Amino acid sequence: DVFGKVKDGTFVGDNLATALQRKTGTGAVIDGGIRDFQGIMKLDIVIFCRGVHPTAITDTTLVWINIPVRIGEATVLPGDVVLGTPTGVIFIPPHLVEEVVEKSEEIRLRDRFGKQRLREGRYTPGQIDSKWTEEIERDFKNWLKEIKAKGR
Template identity: 55%
Template sequence: MKFDNKEDIIQLTPLWKGERFENGRPKVPADILERMRKITLEEAWGPLWQNGYQFQFEGDFKIIHPEKTMVGRAVTAIMVPKRPDLHETLLNYGHQEEGRSGFFNQWVIDQLEEDDVVVVDMFDKIFKGTYIGGNLGTAISTRTKRGGAVIWGGIRDNQQVVEIDNINVYYRGSDPTAIEDVTMTGMNVPTRIGKAICLPGDVVLGTPAGVIFIPPHLAEEVVVRAEKSQVRDVFGFVRLREGAYTTAQIDSTWSVAMWEDFINWFNTDEAATEYRHLKWDEELEEAKKQNLNGPSSDVRL
C-alpha cells in the first residue's frame, strides 16, 4: 500500500472535472471556498440531501471557536488501534520508502496546503488519542492560513490552541496525554467521521451546529443555490414590507410576473449588488413553461 496515492485519489473522485493538486486531490477554486463562508449549514445541506448525499453531516463535536465558520478542502486520514506488526510495518514503510519523518499525524500535517482542513478518524479515542496540541495546531495555522481540523478523537494544549485565531478545530474531547498506541492505515482515503463520510478534496463547512462535507463536484451548485435563496429572501422581505405580495405568494412557486418583478429589482437594487454574478434564465423559462400566471400553492424548498 501507499500513503496519499495519486492514482487511488483520482479513482475515488471521478465526478470532479476541475483542477487537482499534484497528488490528485480535487482543488475546488478559492472563490467557491470564499463564497461558501457566507452560507448556512441548512443552505448547504439541502442540495446535498436532494442529490442523495444523506450522510454528510456530523454535529457531535466540541469546537475551539464556536462563533467562527470554517471552510477548506479536506485532507483525510484514518487511525486505528495499535497492532505491533502492522504498526511497525507501516511506520517503517513511511520512513524508509516514502521519506517521511516523525509520527503518523505529522505526516498528514506536512501535506497541508493553503485552505486545507485535516479530517481524521481517531475512532473516538481521547486518552492517548490527542491528534494535535499547541505545536501541530500552530503548524496547521501556518500551512492552511484559514483552515483547521476535524478530529473524531482528542486534542491537547487547549489553552494554546484556543489562542490560534485563524483556524478552527472540531474535536471530541481533551486530554493532557500525548498521542500513543495508534497506527495510520490511510491518508487521503474515504474517512468516516461519526455518522458522516468524507473524501479527499471535499469542501469542509464547519458551523456552530457541526460539520458538513460537500463533494467537490457539488460545491459550486451548493453555493449558487444558497446564494439564490439568500437574495430571493432579501427581495421577499422588501416586497412584504411594501405590501406588494402576501407571505403565501412569496413562499410559493413564483408566477412569471413575480419573476419579472424580481429580476428587475435584482438588476437595479443596491441590495442585490453582491449577487449579480447569478443568472436567472432557467428559473424564468421554467415559470413560462408552466404558464404560471398567478401564485401556486406549491411551497418552494
C-alpha cells in the same frame, strides 16, 4: 477520524494546531476532541471538532492519510472541499463545487429578499416560506435587478 471520541480522543492540541497552521494555513475537521483550547484559540486557524477535553489521546493509531473517511454521517474523499460554519461542516465533491456555490448564493439572496419583504409587511411568513407565486417570483427578479444596479 477518531469516531466521535472526545474523552481520551483529543487528536489535536496547541502544538499540532500550530504545525497545522504553518503547514496548511487553513484548519482541520476532527471527528473527535481537542485539548489546549486556549492555546488553539490564539492561533489563526479554524478547527471543527466534537468537543474539548483535557485528556491526552489514547488507544488510537494513525493508519492512513488521504483516504476516504467517515465524519459523522458523511463520507469524505481526498480532494473534497470543506465548508464549515458555526452550525456545522459539509463536504463538497470537487466536481460539484461550482454548482453548490451558485445554488447557495441564490438561496442566500432569496432569504435576504424574503426577510426584507417580511420587514416591509409586503408578504406573510406563509407566503415567503412556501412555494412562491408568480407574483413573488416577479418581485424577486425585479428586486435582484435593483440590488445589482446598486452594486449590493
